[in-house]
Amino acid sequence: MRNTIFLAGVLGLMVMTSCKKEKASAYFSDAEKQEQASLVVDPATAAELKFDSDSYDFGELPKAAKVDHFVKFTNTGKSPLIIKNAVGSCGCTVPVWPKEPIAPGATDSMKITYDAGTQKGRQQKTVTLTTNTVKGKETWTFTATLPNDEAPVAAPVPVGN
Secondary structure (H helix, E strand, C coil): CHHHHHHHHHHHHHHHHHCCCCCHHHHCCHHHHHHHHHCCCCCCCCECEEECCCEEEEEECCCCCEEEEEEEEEECCCCCECEEEEEECCCCEEEECCCCCECCCCEEEEEEEEECCCCCEEEEEEEEEEECECCCEEEEEEEEEECCCCCCCCCCCCCCC
16 A cells, blocks of 8 residues: 555656646747748638639540649638649649739639549549638539440340241
């Protein structure tokens, strides 16, 4: 019993003395603190990205198709919209976006190039934008249908009686 009380006392003493009263912010440089502060977005005055359409269907495409689509969007917020980055969900999807800020109320577009390569069947891809909106990430999706390369099965020809 004495050993248990002694060990509990030692453990309690270690816990109390090992905790320093440093703030987490003490581990960051002034430049890092400034960068974090710049990422804070005020919802009342933030930029807001509104796509004309949240998705697009290319329909049926030929084998190894390479197609482009322009995605229109509007900044419906109160601050300039800044698109910091845009990435496709795979290497077959390449977005090109405006690098300049988009003024409140202004409309712009980004070009999406889809290179189907050897893909087959129904495809769904996503483009993710990193922005200065409240959400910080905005997504846009497209679909396409590609041939499966399966030879059609011929219907049996009835043999006459």
